[in-house]
Amino acid sequence: MTQPHDLHGAARAPHDETRQRILMCAPDDFDVRYVINPWMEHQIGRTTPSLAREQWRNLRALVAQSAEVEQVTPAAGLPDMVFTANAGFVLGAIAVVSRFRAEQRRPEEPLFRAFFEAQGYDVAPWPEPIPFEGAGDALIDRGADVVWCGYGMRSAAEAPAALERIIGRRVIGLRLVDPRFYHLDTCFCPLARGWLMYYPPAFDDASRAAIEKIVPREKRMEIDEADAMRFACNAIDLDASVAMNDASPQLQKRLRDAGFAPALAPLSEFMKAGGSAKCLTLKLSER
Template sequence: MCPPEHFTVEYVINPWMDTSTPVDVELALKQWERLRETLVDLGHTVHVLPPRAGLPDMVFAANGGFVVDGTVYGARFKYPQRAAEAAAHREFYEAQGWTYVAPSEVNEGEGDFAYLPDAYGGTILAGYGFRTEPAAHAQAQDVLGRPAVSLRLVDPRFYHLDTALAALDDRTVTYFPGAFSPASQRVLRQLFPDAVLADEADALAFGLNLVGDGRHVVLNDEASGMAARVAAAGYVPVPVELSELKKGGGSVKCCVAELRH
């Protein structure tokens, strides 16, 4: 995770951003810290990446890479405003001794990649349509040695896969069908017939931008409908307030890069 010390909305690269809406940095920091504390209280180890001035979106740490079994497929951001973030993430991973593979294709890390280790022997779900290029899916597959399933996003409000789909545990997903093309919806139905289906209200509340550990589901507190759905499916919802970071187009999952050993 990376604290939002420099967080602001000074440019527009997704439909949620509005430069005329002020950001309360102090509140953003308090909300971020509460999310960090929540993860620690649930038993997780949280590493903190130092923020850098001039990179206001660095708080969305999930976009800096995609990790499977100790190997990191690095990020290459679509927009120049975020390009320098990739180097900061690379320095972190290499300092920690992770195997880092620099990408040649545009991709935004876990923003457009999800991993389910127990689904079909280990499966990468890979989004495209707005940020990550489809060629990056093949590259991630080669680097990480896991099959990648390409899913086309068609609604610009859900510009990253992690705004429309999430792993609840190692084999179960939740997703909003309307964010995907008809063909991708068919693929998801075939692969995950027991998925927890979300509706548009859940997705617009960033309810799918969540972190699940197999039992707990940490999600935006505005997504009360989504909390009820995951509870009905047998998980324990853990709501957190992230109203300030939502102004940048992100929520819980955007703030968390998962380190899979």
């Protein structure tokens, strides 16, 4: 039987269906060259490429302990392609390619579309004028049968309804109100067994009420501003473990008490561009 191939024709092993599959992109051309979020202010040209590569490799090794890691080839001149969370949103066999708000990132769209098509996904059409930034703003809840979709910064207010029509699953829109937390995955992290780690001040009143209606009080792990600024919510939920840039000792204890193992992987270079662990990964499947 012929093995599946990647974009460049190299044979790859069949998937291990017992593990999550996660997409990453090496930081070959990563740098801060423009400003499209507050974290990038005063950071142009201030990244250290060797340190970025080391931090990325450490994160990849950590993720590979719990998941099957796939990689898409980076393209020169697209420094933010490393943030694969923004490639699109995947649910089962459906892939929705992002429609970037910032023109600097729009050249990534055909590359990620080609990746999804080569992988055999059903690439769903997305309404042309509606910005939507993939799994940076659309996150699958791991307790309720819903998808959460952030809007107001990068993704448009119409994005949740458009996504719901495509995937046929209930999508709950959450309005982001703090520019520092411009994507949902910077302030909101659904965890296994229905737990949620999030920073409530990043949302308007109606969105906080929507969260409280779906997620039981005992499962809501609210974090403070200090941990939010460490991008503690920009974490990768790997069932029992949670890979993250940093977290206070208090938050780490709360995670352990809830049955999770916090795994720290410092990502200072990527924080300069407004991204951390979750931003550097895209879930292609969950168990």
